[in-house]
Amino acid sequence: MAGRPRKDDSIVIVGAGIFGLSTALHLARRGYRNVTVFDRQDYDTGLYSYHNGCDAASADLNKIIRSAYGTQTEYQELSFEAIKHWHAWNEELANGNVPPGMSSTDKVFYNSGAISINSGEVLPPFEQATIEAMTKLGHGDTQLATTDPKQATAAQKLGFNIDQFNAQARGKPTVGVLDTSGGFAVADKACRFALHKARAYGAKFVFGPTVGAFDSLVHAGKDVVGIRTKDGKVHLAKQTIMACGAYTPVLVPELDGLAEATAGSVAVFQIPKTSDLFTRLSAENFPIWMYNMRSGQDGGLYGFPVDPQGYFKIGYRGTKYTNPQVQPDGKERSVPVTRYTKGDTITQIPTKAMNTIASFVAEYLPEILEEGHDVAFTRVCWYTDTFDNHFVIDQVPQQPGLMVVTGGSGHAFKYLPNIGNWVADIIEGVGSDRPAIKAWRWRKKGDSKPVNVLMEGKKGARALQNVTLMSQINGRSTKRSALL
Ligand SMILES: Cc1cc2nc3c(=O)[nH]c(=O)nc-3n(C[C@H](O)[C@H](O)[C@H](O)COP(=O)(O)OP(=O)(O)OC[C@H]3O[C@@H](n4cnc5c(N)ncnc54)[C@H](O)[C@@H]3O)c2cc1C
Known part of the structure; x- marks a missing residue:
């Protein structure tokens, strides 16, 4: 039966963009000993660089970090929390915690305004x-x-x-x-640093177009109990997390109308x-x-x-x-x-x-x-x-054991250092009444203020x-x- 994972249960995360990376980092930091991230791209060779063929939203030159969110104070607070971490990551790098191929003079965040x-x-x-x-x-x-x-x-x-x-x-x-x-943020280097940190906490990464590529969910009755990768292998998990960025709505069609x-x-x-x-x-x-x-x-x-x-x-x-x-x-x-x-x-x-x-x-x-x-x-x-620009971080209805961590809506990169801590809280059921966590719940059109029109189809302009x-x-x- 699906339920909250214990520290020694297997957790499978699909996708090593910022959502997958940060989730792995924070779960491993909290003591979850069996966290494995699968990605069809080999980020150890691609280094999160678009020029090396990486095509994730997170694999980029640079990303904006800002706290200007109009009336949305839940994101302003999240952003201030993230900025503290960004400064700390720069310090960690300067003090010698350096991923392969980077140097202690590298910075992952520039406070340029x-x-x-x-x-x-x-x-x-x-x-x-x-x-x-x-x-x-x-x-x-x-x-x-x-x-x-x-x-x-x-x-x-x-x-x-x-x-x-x-x-x-x-x-x-x-x-x-x-x-x-x-x-x-210097996007590619920031992802490499997060990968390095997640590994240091004990998270495992399986990269490659067959061994790391998601093929299908594995069910036991109604429960999702893991994934099958393109090489045919089954990877059992108490909690399966889909964090495949823009590919998630195709892989998890329950997201129709939501993302x-x-x-x-x-x-x-x-x-x-x-x-x-x-x-x-x-x-x-x-x-x-x-x-x-x-x-x-x-x-x-x-x-x-x-x-x-x-x-x-x-x-x-x-x-x-x-x-x-x-x-x-x-x-x-x-x-x-x-x-x-x-x-x-x-x-x-x-x-x-x-x-x-x-x-x-x-x-x-x-x-x-x-x-x-x-x-x-x-x-x-x-x-x-998403239709309301809020992330989706929640269990998938009618699919016990399956969670999505997605819906970045063009503004999630800045939370690379801290969003996984919130995901871990959600998995553990901690602080569920916080406005951000409520905003990220599974929802349907009409539950919150729409910003984007989704799924206009081939005829759409x-x-x-x-x-x-x-x-x-x-x-x-x-x-x-x-x-x-
Ligand atoms: C043009 C652009 C500009 C942006 N600018 C900013 C900005 O300035 N500031 C900001 O904060 N945010 C910005 N964002 C948003 C931010 O980049 C995204 O919200 C964030 O990077 C999304 O991360 P992700 O983990 O959801 O997805 P991704 O980074 O896309 O990662 C998804 C991962 O899933 C993997 N995957 C997909 N399918 C499979 C499969 N079948 N099997 C295995 N692995 C799979 C992919 O290989 C990829 O590594 C921008 C986004 C874009 C597109």
Whole structure:
């Protein structure tokens, strides 16, 4: 019979993205002695790098860390907890707890500041709500409005550049809020560090396209008692946890209507070290930024400082694309496809995404185009969106023994250091009345405020089948159907 696992019971986790990693790390840290994580990708060789072929949402250059969440104080508190851990992880690294291939000079978190800017003349309600909520939580001093001269001066005194796009010189206002506690994670290295820590606590990892790949659930009566991997082996478990990111809704179809794979679009410019821009756009001078995040398909942009290789990444989230495909049960579900490379040398992204990024760059960072720095590579990266943007961390109804830890909805990476501790609490039934844990429960449309429309299917305007793709500013545009 399924029930809460004891410390020596077997726990199987499928997926070594941030949810699987953090869950393994914290369960093992609490003394669970038999935790095994399976992943079809070999992260010991791929090193969580997109360039090495890794295609998880967590396998990336960098991710935003911010506590600005409007009225959602449950995430603000979670984020502050995470940021403490991020600083501690940097210290651990500096003190010599270094994963293979990394060095004690590596950092996994940069406190570059995180600024949310808007094209309007006044602070939008979301930003105002963030300031009010953070003030109530006792963190008001970390949120500085650029529209308030005193706070703008305070930000500058702290060394943050709140005019990173030279708006003043161009006679434009910068209307936004700087989160001085935020910045960015070096995503690939952070995952490698979490993997290293989880292993040190005793969690086991099985990587590879057959030995690590999930094939099916194993049942005993109604109970889920483990998984079968693609090599045919059965791995029995008291608790099976599916943490497969955007692949989870296809593997656990009970998530229909609750979570769906959607694509975000990323364009990465190459800034040469010889250019003055390299210094201007570096982490010391250039906070991570978000632009018109709640303005629909013409907004939803965000970006990072230039990284040591000269990669300058800009993302577009204004339209959440899907790839609906008919599944064996006859239903259409969105399936991640991470590389559209046929007929082109680099992966393409929707033309709308590229044009929105290009317009932003032309207006806010024209020097990039004037100096002739085009896009080095583009990427579609798959979110697991829930209809209300809350995670899903709960047992699956009618499947005793099976749990999902997913639904990152575009904002979960920042919790890599601490989300697994919450998952462990949920498994143990500790503190179940906390607002975050309640928000992550299994739910259906109507139980909470909807934010995203899910499962529009192949006919939907967001289906990648129905949009054009391209890979370069000024480059050619191609129908996706012609590529596949
Ligand atoms: C473009 C983009 C930008 C984002 N930006 C931010 C940000 O700035 N800040 C932030 O906090 N969050 C951000 N997010 C969200 C964050 O990246 C995700 O919420 C988080 O990484 C999801 O982690 P995961 O573990 O759910 O999934 P993933 O990282 O996708 O990991 C899932 C794992 O499951 C494995 N898997 C899948 N199928 C199988 C199978 N059949 N068998 C075995 N293994 C399998 C995969 O190989 C993969 O390793 C962003 C997401 C995207 C897509």
